Amino acid sequence: MEQSKKLSSVFMNHALANPLVLPAGVMDVSHGSMLFAVENGAGMVTMKSCTLEPRSGHPGPVVCEIEGAMINAMGLCNPGIDRGLEEIATFKKFSDVPVIASVFATNVSDFLKLTQSVNDSSADFIELNLSCPNVSSEFGTPLSASSEMVAEIVRAVKSESKLPVFAKLSPNTHDVIGIAREAEAAGADALVLINTVGPGMVIDIDARRPVISAKFGGISGPAVKPIAVKLVYQVSGAVQVPVIGMGGITSGRDVIEMLMAGASLAGVGTAIYYRGIDVFAKINAEIEEFLEMNGIESVTDIKRIEC
C-alpha cells in the first residue's frame, strides 16, 4: 500500500509504514486475516494470543454491541502455538510487515516453552498476554493483577527470548503504573496497553440471561478510550520503554491523542466494526490531514504532551 513518508517510522529496528498496529484478538487467527488488515493499511500486526495447546474458546454468543462499545469474551480460541507460528511464517511469504507473536499461559514454565517456540519462528516480537479478562473462571485473576507475577514472568521470558519482549497489561487493577514499572524493571522492551476494560456484563431482559455465554466480557471501543489515554499517559510518564497505546481508537484524531498521551504506536481493533476493514487506510489519511493542517513533518514529531 502506497503511503506517505510522513507516517513512517522505525520501531525497534523495524521500518513501519505507519503507526497503526492490529492488536491481539482482532482479525488475527490466520495468515489471511492478518494480510487483509495489512492490505487495508495496518503498519504492524499481532497474531491471536496462542497457548501451548489449541483452544476452541467459549461458545456463542461471544460478542455484543452496546452504546459506544463492544463487549466480548472469545475465550482465547487459538490453534496452539505451533500452528499459530506456521500462520506467521505463511504471512511472511506474502508481506514484510512486522508481526508480534502474542502468547498466553498461566505459569512461568509454560511461558518459557512458548518463548522457545517463538524464538525459532519468523515473528519479530513476542508479546506476553498477561491480561486476558475472559478466562478468569478457568484460570483465575489475570496475571497482570500481580506485580510480582508480572515481574517473574517478564524476567524469565526476557532471559530466554531472542526477540524483544512486550508485556500486555490490564487496565483493571489498582496499580497499573506500579505493574508497568515492574515489567520494565524485569526487562520488558515495550509495554502494550490497554487490554479490554471491566469485564462487564449485559443481560438480555427478554431472555433473562447474560448475553455473553461466559457471562462477563471485556469492553472495548470508543467508550474506553479515555481510560486508555489516561493510563498510557501515566505509564509513559513512569517508564522509559516505548508504549503501544490502544483502547477505543477509531479515528486519526484518536491516534494523535494517543501519541500525545505518550504512545509510540497505536492499536486499532474494535474500530474495524465501526468503520470497516479499511479503517486503517482511513485513519492514516486522517493522520496525514492533521499533520498537514498543523504543519507537522512527521508523525514521529508528535510527542507526549507536558502537563
Add this chain to the structure above:
Amino acid sequence: MDRRFKLEILSVTSENGGHKTFEMKNVFDVSPGQFFMITDYENGEKPFSVSRITPDRIFFTVKEVGSFTTKLFEMSAGDSVYVRGPYGNGFNCELLAGKRLLFLGGGCGTGPLRSLAEFLPAETEITFINGARSKDDLLFKDGLAVPLSDFCCATDDGSAGTVGNVVDVCKNSVDLNSYDYIVTSGPEPMLCAVRDYISSFSVPAFYLIERYMKCAVGICGQCSVDPVGVRVCVEGPVFTGEMLNRLSEFGVYKRDASGTKHYFKGASGT
C-alpha cells in the same frame, strides 16, 4: 445499533432430507443470501441463511448438525429464539433481476437459492438444478412457490431426477452460454466441482460459501478465507467467481473453532 430480537417461532415445517423450516416475524431489512445469528443462550449461537423472505415473515431451513440445531429441532410453534442480524453481503438482486439465471443448489445450500428465486421479479428466467445424494435428501424436491423456467433434480444414486450431480446435469443437458449468470450454493466439494467445470465458460458466477463463524460482525477473523482474508460474515457469504479464484483455501481446507485447519477429503495437506 446491533441488537438481538426475541422472535417467536410461528410455525415449523418438516422438509425432505431431515430438514425443518422455521417461520418467524420479519422485523428486519433483509435480502437473499444474508444470514442471522440465532441463539437460545444455552447451546451456542449459530449463523443461518434465510430460505424465504416475505414482507412480514422470514424463514430458515435448517439441518440438524450440532447441539444448537438439535435444540432448535425440539422447538415448536410458540417457542422463542434470540436473533441478531441480518449480516453479510447477500446476492446482488438488482444485477440479477430480469436476467437469465442458472441456479445450482445442493443440500441445505438450496435454502438461500429459494429465497433468491422467490425474491427476484417475475420476468427473471431461472433454471434451477437441485442436487442431493438421494431422493430422501432432496430439499424442495417439488419445486418452489414461484414458476421457474426449468426445475430439475439430480441425485447421486438416481433415486430421483437425473443420475449424477449438478455438474453432470450441466455437462449433459445445459447450454451454459445461454445464461447471464450462474448462482450456486451447497457443500464446498460441489461448489468446487461447479467452479472447475464452468471455468472454461465465460458466464460470471456467484457462490455462497460457509465458514465457522463466531462474531459475525467482522472483528474476530474466524471466518476469514486465506490468503486474501475476506470475511465470510462481511465481504461474503456471497462471493464472485473472480474473488473465489483468489481464495486458495477454497475447496482445500476450512478452520474449526480454534482456527485449526481441516482439509477436505481428497485435498492436499501441504
